[in-house]
Amino acid sequence: MKKPKAILVDIITPDTAPEESLARLNELESLLVTYGGFVIVRKIQRKQVPDYRTYIGKGKVQEILEDTEQSKAEYLIINNLLKPGQLYNLTEQFEKHAVTVWDKVDLILKIFEKHASTKEAKLQIELAQLRHLGPRIFKMGGELMRQGGGIGTRGQGETNIEIMKRHIRTREQKIKTDLKKIEKNQAGQRRQRKKHGFKTVAIVGYTNAGKSALLTSLTKKNVKVKNELFATLDSRIGKVYLNDIGQSVLISDTIGFIRDLPPELIEAFKSTLAETIYADLLLHVVDCNDFELEWKIDVVQKILEELECSDKRTIFVFNKIDLLSPRQRKNLEQKYAHLNPLFISAVQKVGLEELKLKIGTLIY
Ligand SMILES: Nc1nc2c(ncn2[C@@H]2O[C@H](COP(=O)(O)OP(=O)(O)OP(=O)(O)O)[C@@H](O)[C@H]2O)c(=O)[nH]1
Numbered sequence: 001m002k003k004p005k006a007i008l009v010d011i012i013t014p015d016t017a018p019e020e021s022l023a024r025l026n027e028l029e030s031l032l033v034t035y036g037g038f039v040i041v042r043k044i045q046r047k048q049v050p051d052y053r054t055y056i057g058k059g060k061v062q063e064i065l066e067d068t069e070q071s072k073a074e075y076l077i078i079n080n081l082l083k084p085g086q087l088y089n090l091t092e093q094f095e096k097h098a099v100t101v102w103d104k105v106d107l108i109l110k111i112f113e114k115h116a117s118t119k120e121a122k123l124q125i126e127l128a129q130l131r132h133l134g135p136r137i138f139k140m141g142g143e144l145m146r147q148g149g150g151i152g153t154r155g156q157g158e159t160n161i162e163i164m165k166r167h168i169r170t171r172e173q174k175i176k177t178d179l180k181k182i183e184k185n186q187a188g189q190r191r192q193r194k195k196h197g198f199k200t201v202a203i204v205g206y207t208n209a210g211k212s213a214l215l216t217s218l219t220k221k222n223v224k225v226k227n228e229l230f231a232t233l234d235s236r237i238g239k240v241y242l243n244d245i246g247q248s249v250l251i252s253d254t255i256g257f258i259r260d261l262p263p264e265l266i267e268a269f270k271s272t273l274a275e276t277i278y279a280d281l282l283l284h285v286v287d288c289n290d291f292e293l294e295w296k297i298d299v300v301q302k303i304l305e306e307l308e309c310s311d312k313r314t315i316f317v318f319n320k321i322d323l324l325s326p327r328q329r330k331n332l333e334q335k336y337a338h339l340n341p342l343f344i345s346a347v348q349k350v351g352l353e354e355l356k357l358k359i360g361t362l363i364y
């Protein structure tokens with residue numbers, strides 16, 4: 001398949017630190033690469049308030065239109081969350097040049113679509129898409145109606161929007177009902193596990209931190225480990241035997257988190273996140289080789305707060321120590337002493353016995 005070419009644009013506030021602005025764009029680029037595309041132009045603009053009509057502003061629109069002429073870009077991806085009207089206005093300007101405009105959520109949803117393998121994940125993605133795209137479709141319908149303008153066409157336009165709205169609402173209801181069934185089933189399984197005395201541990205963390213690698217190393221369960229964002233979209237559960245206490249615990253892996261994850265996406269993924277929500281203990285996996293780790297820890301903590309599980313007992317698991325020099329490790333140990341982290345390498349299986357010991361002491 002030919003890789004689609006894209007222009008990336010990020011609008012940041014004037015006080016954003018240079019490293020952060022670079023990291024933001026790099027992350028968007030990783031998302032695009034995960035999707036299968038490649039970047040031809042990257043643009044950052046500092047702005048206190050985004051443009052009401054197009055988010056990026058008239059001047060930027062013009063500039064990018066000229067770029068697309070030259071570079072033959074097929075996608076314009078904005079690293080922010082746009083309002084339906086703003087996406088509509090941009091689309092109107094760019095589609096004439098055969099350029100598709102997406103915001104960050106559109107791109108994440110496309111990756112989700114590509115990676116979803118279970119029925120549950122597929123339903124949740126469709127729900128998130130309806131919630132994200134729905135308002136844009138209404139806006140489009142409204143515009144068509146306005147443009148149609150004349151007497152006689154108005155009624156027709158209105159009817160079409162009504163039909164679309166109804167269709168989306170019915171589909172949303174159906175997905176919710178199907179998801180409820182899956183959730184009910186899962187709740188039943190959780191009750192069974194509880195009845196049998198199993199405690200549960202949930203692995204959480206920023207996307208690509210090594211959560212699935214940790215589950216694989218601890219349980220020998222074969223889960224997808226990939227250098228891609230959002231490789232995991234469902235939840236997997238494995239069993240680990242804790243030697244010291246002579247008991248087994250269940251460990252689950254789930255979808256990773258990312259900055260600016262819109263609440264509707266978290267909401268749509270509630271059933272996948274249920275294992276996290278009901279766990280007895282959390283393992284917060286951190287890629288300690290990431291210079292943005294402090295920031296990423298905060299992003300994960302904030303999302304845990306939204307899921308109302310920030311008060312759960314948590315072990316901070318600093319992963320990928322095989323990539324650290326002794327000095328870097330020492331610095332991290334000092335800087336993050338307050339989190340009392342355990343340093344491991346999921347891939348090289350370093351520190352796993354200590355981790356199991358700690359899980360045992362905290363959970364029983
Ligand atoms: N060097 C090194 N690489 C690791 C380690 N653990 C994981 N990785 C690599 O990091 C990448 C991401 O690992 P995953 O386990 O898929 O990460 P994840 O947190 O499950 O990611 P998502 O499911 O995409 O959110 C892969 O390329 C792994 O091989 C480690 O201990 N050391």
Ligand SMILES: [Mg+2]
Pocket residue numbers: 211212213224225231232254
């Ligand atoms: Mg994973």
